[in-house]
Amino acid sequence: MKEMPKLKIGKYESRYPVIQAGMGVRVGNAALTAAAIECGGMGVISSVGLGEDFHRSLKDYEIESEKNLSKEIRKARELTGGKGPLGVNIMVVLTNYESMIKTAVNEGIDFIISGAGLPLRLPEFAKDRVALVPVVSSARALELIVRTWQRKYKKAPDAAIIEGPLCGGHLAFTNEQLDNPKEYSLEILYRETKDVLDRYSLGGVPLIAAGAISVPEDVLKAIEWGYQGVQIGTRFICTEESGMSEEGKKLYVSSGSNDTVTISSPVGMPVRVIKSPLVERVLSGKKEPFACPYKCLRSCDKNKVLFCIARALLYAWKGNIDKGLFMTGYDLSRVNDIIPIKKFFDDLDKLARAESSSHQENRP
Ligand SMILES: Cc1cc2nc3c(=O)[nH]c(=O)nc-3n(C[C@H](O)[C@H](O)[C@H](O)COP(=O)(O)O)c2cc1C
Structure with a gap:
């Protein structure tokens, strides 16, 4: 170059x-x-x-x-x-x-x-x-x-x-x-x-x-x-x-590419995330309790989706590892x-x- x-x-x-x-x-x-x-x-x-x-x-x-x-x-x-x-x-x-x-x-x-x-x-x-x-x-x-x-x-x-x-x-x-x-x-x-x-x-x-x-x-x-x-x-x-959140950053750096998975998102597309406790529950088909006071996504049907993505991302930002959704790229092994x-x-x-x-x- x-x-x-x-x-x-x-x-x-x-x-x-x-x-x-x-x-x-x-x-x-x-x-x-x-x-x-x-x-x-x-x-x-x-x-x-x-x-x-x-x-x-x-x-x-x-x-x-x-x-x-x-x-x-x-x-x-x-x-x-x-x-x-x-x-x-x-x-x-x-x-x-x-x-x-x-x-x-x-x-x-x-x-x-x-x-x-x-x-x-x-x-x-x-x-x-x-x-x-x-x-x-x-x-x-x-x-x-x-x-x-x-x-x-x-x-x-x-x-x-x-x-x-x-x-x-x-x-x-x-x-x-x-x-x-x-x-x-x-x-x-x-x-x-x-x-x-x-x-x-x-x-x-x-x-x-x-x-x-x-x-x-x-x-x-x-x-x-x-x-x-x-x-x-x-x-x-x-x-x-x-x-x-600091807790979230620590989760990213301690995870590798094998700790990621793609799940279907309320956005209507696959989303790549860290396999957090929330993700394990979603993968087993359990619905998270949530209310939807506003509709932020055109594609989301609150009666059909298993979790509220806005809420889960807010939990990630707050550092709640249990309820948070941690979106990630595949390349975590090098981060x-x-x-x-x-x-x-x-x-x-x-x-x-x-x-x-x-x-x-x-x-x-
Ligand atoms: C936590 C997180 C949040 C993201 N939020 C958005 C978003 O709000 N809008 C969007 O178009 N892309 C979003 N992306 C995708 C990024 O803009 C970017 O294209 C992608 O992260 C690049 O891949 P990398 O994470 O492997 O570097 C998000 C990605 C991550 C990891």
């Missing part, structure tokens, strides 16, 4: 090609996001489950969610002295999708990442100034978005996140596909999604790899495959700055310590410099 490339999304640029992944409920909060930006990456706040009072009635839930997202964006801007690039992650499956996008846009957000469903109407709710980044796991999904945005809005994505099957959180793969992750590797997905961009004359749109990017070597590998950047979730949960996020960026910088000087030496 000649030198570490910068990442550019629309008019927003970061020194390192690393996006700190949006992680709900309060894991990817202002503190983590600001720290990622300070280190030279891009920071992303997840819009879901912010604030103290989000679990009120339906009416209050929408208003509280708007207020809490505004607050978190302002906090991140304050912590960085207004620096960016600062983005939000807003999932299509949320019942307050449109209002969350409008809130982020009104707060002057730099870019919006949107997945967990196809963000076909995203350009309708956002202003031109804001860079728009869909999340996909297949060339087919990317093509559908590109075609629809071009036809309806004369707009191209400013970048696309490509989530592979080893990714953390919700997975846009069937259980059968998840049993054969090599067939859908990030390397293969790069070629297929790049082909879509080329066919639509959008070759310059950056593609960003997500899933099991845990050490600096993974970042360089993704760049070698052709990606312009990476998005990192699980490694950044286990940082001093992340919003996850063994809690670090300041700066250490990851410093190590990446060192590795990139070493690679670049060996490239110079090997030049004919």
Whole structure:
């Protein structure tokens, strides 16, 4: 590698090609996001489950969610002295999708990442100034978005996140596909999604790899495959700055990849989680007691699902190992310590410099 490339999304640029992944409920909060930006990456706040009072009635839930997202964006801007690039992650499956996008846009957000469903109407709710980044796991999904945005809005994505099957959180793969992750590797997905961009004359749109990017070597590998950047979730949960409870962080670093499992989520997709006591109960078909004062997910039927995901993620954030749901990437075996996020960026910088000087030496 000649030198570490910068990442550019629309008019927003970061020194390192690393996006700190949006992680709900309060894991990817202002503190983590600001720290990622300070280190030279891009920071992303997840819009879901912010604030103290989000679990009120339906009416209050929408208003509280708007207020809490505004607050978190302002906090991140304050912590960085207004620096960016600062983005939000807003999932299509949320019942307050449109209002969350409008809130982020009104707060002057730099870019919006949107997945967990196809963000076909995203350009309708956002202003031109804001860079728009869909999340996909297949060339087919990317093509559908590109075609629809071009036809309806004369707009191209400013970048696309490509989530592979080893990714953390919700997975846009069937259980059968998840049993054969090599067939859908990030390397293969790069070629297929790049082909879509080329066919639509959008070759310059950056593609960003997500899933099991845990050490600096993974970042360089993704760049070698052709990606312009990476998005990192699980490694950044286990940082001093992340919003996850201390008990939760300890659970992540003491677990390995064999301690993870995919279960079906109230979101309507498989979700990869640590085998916690709650997960064992869900796997044995037991229903957790819960009330649903608001409906946060379009896809959730409170009479059918075995647990409330918002509540379980809130328990994880609070450090309740028994009742918490700990979403994770597959690559836990390589996440063994809690670090300041700066250490990851410093190590990446060192590795990139070493690679670049060996490239110079090997030049004919
Ligand atoms: C705890 C956790 C919460 C997440 N929350 C969200 C979310 O709110 N919205 C979303 O689109 N993706 C979410 N994700 C997926 C991440 O944005 C990211 O793409 C993924 O974690 C990358 O894989 P890795 O964890 O192996 O690095 C979440 C992932 C984790 C582990």
